[in-house]
Amino acid sequence: MQSLLTAPTMMEGLHSNLRSTTLRFRAGQLIFDEGQKATRWYEVVQGTVRTCRFHMDGHRHLTGFFFSGDVFGADHGTYGTAAEAVTDVVVRCYRVGDITDDSTPKPQLDEAVSILFRAMSTAQRYLFIIGHRTATEKLAAFLLCLKQQANDDPNIFVPMSRSDIADFLGLTVHTVSRTFTDLARRGLIEVNGRDSVLIINNAGLCRLAGEYQDSLTADPESDIHPAAELCLGELSAA
Template sequence: MVSATLTKLSDLDGQAPFNGCQENFKQPEAAGKHLGRKQRLSAHDVLFYEGDKAERLYEVVRGVMMLYKLLPDGRRQVVYILREGDMLGFSNRDFFDCTAEALTEVELQVFESREISTSPMMQHYVNRCLLSQMEILHEHTVLLGRKSALERVSTFLMSLVPNRGGHGCSGPNEEGRPDTKTVALSMTRQEIADYLGLTIETVSRVISQLKRRGLIKVEKQDSIHITNICGICQLTGMH
């Protein structure tokens, strides 16, 4: 539906209009104004809480964040992981439906909601962003609803391998791509468990199992060397 090719909203300044926008909208002044509206977070800082008034949008410029929801008894579900170029802070109503917390040091670009809703170009960009998040959510829904613990952890690991994870997760190696890669988890076992709908112990056991099978090496607690990407890929339930 949309054919623009930008990958970051903060790159938008001074750019030509998208292909998608056939009309010649005048470049909204807002577009050039948000430079310097940056914000920094340390790991585990909360950017906003579920229920807070939603007045700003954010783009992750550097680092990793998560969105999560809590049940009254303390159960937590991480619903989305945000990486460089991802946007957050959307809301349909007046308040956020999730809590946003930094997983690592984070640098954000801040936008006032008005800036977005008054700029068709930004609107269009945000749209693309929402669609991409939606597809990832659909995929994650399958993971949570239908996959085993082994499949969940394998899928998670694959999602950390550029161009192999989320979407273009093509099967066994067609071209001569390297079949090995070190990935940074940027998450504790607890955070991974809350993302994958498992317990910390199950995540740990699956990781140990993959280690024993010789598919991965745990370099540091949050850094895993995948020695056999194809092998992991076969375990995702998608091939």
């Protein structure tokens, strides 16, 4: 962790030993744009970030929300999405080049790997949420995701607008709004203003989202590759 060009004060070092710059953006500001060279990747320190793409027809599609501790912008080549600040945000910004730089010590590389793993699991979670079939299922899964993100506090802060949620879940603002009130009418949640939701019936939401409450399908310790054949030497053609 030598000082190169960056002053020590720019290095937060809270969670990371990698060289980083800390930046602040106001709500709505662009952090990077789709198509720019992906020379940096980011970790959210404070606030909420969204990544989005625009279709030719003008439709907007959000591919993810990123909260404190989440990583975004870990793209290959050019950014596949733009990133914008949903609220005022503080982000830590890392240079991609620093990973492959020979002068970067190994423990910090390890950390880069662990960060990338975290980014992967975020993407996976979002793939699962969007994959739900009905509006109710999608919103239930989304709210549970927000809850998990906030340390399982049933009092959820919803920083993004209805239209953000709609463009993320593949619904319209109307349907999102209706589904909120529907969930409230069914006694599953309580909506307090535009940015606050209280989860009343957690189990009910889980059931809607199709989540298994506790146990997963497989024993974590179960045997791996019971069906595999080991390949030695060269592969047979085709």
